[in-house]
Amino acid sequence: MRAVLAEVGGDQIREVIVVNKADDADAEVLDRLRRTEKHSIVVSARTGEGLDELRTLIADELPRPDIAVTVLLPYDRGDLVNRLHNEADILTSEHTEHGTRVQAKVNQTLVEELAAYAD
Secondary structure (H helix, E strand, O other): OHHHHHHOOHHHOOOOEEEOOOOOOOHHHHHHHHHHOOOEEEOOOOOOOOHHHHHHHHHHHOOOOOEEEEEEEOHHHHHHHHHHHHHOEEEEEEEOOOOEEEEEEEOHHHHHHHHHHEO
């Protein structure tokens, strides 16, 4: 499987090995797995063991938007405000007489879409 992923460039993406059934598995096998698979987490869906650690790891590994913008979005552009909440890291948000002023970190696609509203 790893060879196939490498053929299409998938070997450049960090791999996380999640092993379920921690409550049922042999402790020696789990220990060996942890030593051989650098980026692995052992969880138990039944007991909840390791799930918080898994959530934290996923949140830390996801790419984060990193381009700072300040925009003033008219109230009829609620669609863009919604996209910012879904796709950006909102730093501040303020409702003004003319629209919603937002400071955020966004990805390049959003920068281009928000350019007309730069504040």
